[in-house]
Amino acid sequence: MERYNDDILKRLDINDSERKDWYYARQYVLDVLPPLDRTGIEPSSFTHVHVVTNSTDNLMLAIIRQICLVAHYPNFNEETGANRTIITICTKNPSDALNKIKAYRYLGNLIKHCKISFVDNDKKSTIQDESLPLDIEFEFSKKTIDSYTESDGVFLQIIKIENIKDSINVQECFDVTKGMLVNMVYTIGAEIDNLPATDNANIERYSTALNMFCYRLKHEVIREKWNNSAKPNKDGKYNKINIKNQLSSIFCADCFESKLKAIVDTKNISVLECLQNDFDNIMKQLCKKENINVLACCEHARWNVEKLILGFKPLSSEDWYNIESCFGTERNKRISKLKKDEDNPRHIDLCSCRDLRRVHPGNMKYDYFLMLAMPQIFLSAAD
Known part of the structure; x- marks a missing residue:
């Protein structure tokens, strides 16, 4: 079939900078990053995807949004919440980071309904787990991004803001x-x-x-x-x-x-x-x-x-x-x-x-x- 490209975001109520971030983020996640699920996550698997970032600037939030759009796997258990995709943001000020994400309108209403956790050293506390059982969890961590390593049952993806700039030429469509x-x-x-x-x-x-x-x-x-x-x-x-x-x-x-x-x-x-x-x-x-x-x-x-x-x-x-x-x-x-x-x-x-x-x-x-x-x-x- 002939390929069709469309600057579809131009018809939404967003400015040029926000539109470019969205196009960049989609290309980065789909074409530059290795597959988040590697060779695949089977329905019987106990593996989950864990993405760790170190920034809440607008481009990184656009990348996080794109990950939220694609990181969904058939082993998620909506009854227990097992095997959710976890998105961790490493920051010295978790509350400020959470407030910035809440203010970022292009995550829409997601942050109001998904599970939110805080990590201080190795202690994890959950402040929000709404009745709508979503397969995405946000985590705000005071640990450094370099302290995260892959373990059994985890597909880890580290995304540092300093490594994503100028990695691709953005196609605005x-x-x-x-x-x-x-x-x-x-x-x-x-x-x-x-x-x-x-x-x-x-x-x-x-x-x-x-x-x-x-x-x-x-x-x-x-x-x-x-x-x-x-x-x-x-x-x-x-x-x-x-x-x-x-x-x-x-x-x-x-x-x-x-x-x-x-x-x-x-x-x-x-x-x-x-x-x-x-x-x-x-x-x-x-x-x-x-x-x-x-x-x-x-x-x-x-x-x-x-x-x-x-x-x-x-x-x-x-x-x-x-x-x-x-x-x-x-x-x-x-x-x-x-x-x-x-x-x-x-x-x-x-x-x-x-x-x-x-x-x-x-x-x-x-x-x-x-x-x-x-x-x-x-x-x-x-x-």
Whole structure:
């Protein structure tokens, strides 16, 4: 497929310096750093990623945000919090560092809901662990960055601010190719919507939708659906929620490689080569109930973090009261209205995987279908 690049951030309400930091951070994390998960983190693994930094300047915070967008793995246990990705900031003044991160608006609402810990020497204390079970933890440490060493069960990545300057030439655009393909998942419509909101791991029932998805992967259709997903209005202005939906598709696709590495033995070759050489066997592995379940939950955990970063909030008690006081079409209208509020967007799906099955089970179908479509999207983007 032809590659598509887009200066998508120019349509958001951010200044040139902030936009450049975001583009730099994405290129740095995806293209310069070695993979945070090395050769992959399997669902049964007890390994977690630990990133240690020594700065809270704006560029480093943009890099931290990018790590939060991609560092999601299928061994995370939302019940216990085990195997979270930990991001440590080494600083002499932890409170000041925390306040600066809270003031950094481009982490959105993430810091309000994730686990926060402090480390003084080897003593660790937790000050915040909200009810929304996120797979990211922030840690503020008085230890020096050089005192951190890798140990069993940890993939350690040290990022020093003095080592990242001028390491790449910034390309002020995103490669949106895979994101455009992810966007196609949400155009399938009835073939997914009409499926019952139960037995999501029964992958055979998605066969019609998957065939329709593959059939529609034509260049002109992909471009049309992507462009229509965020058209400017009559005044030439863009709806912020629509642009964030496009970003959501891009961020989702950024994590496909780590998800596939979790279930594929790459044997020193790339994920793409594995797909090209043995697509059917990889689909067989993906369709195993134990694999598709954990990958779908991993996708929802990633989505939770992404939505918080993009400024969404979980529903408030008042929101829940208003939604639960109506049914059917009226209930769906209220849910949609909250989600589309540009100034204060709230999303009913910002909850644990366990709660999603209860409050909005129909939307879990898309997590499962995305995972089933993932190999085809990966291959199509490379053609």
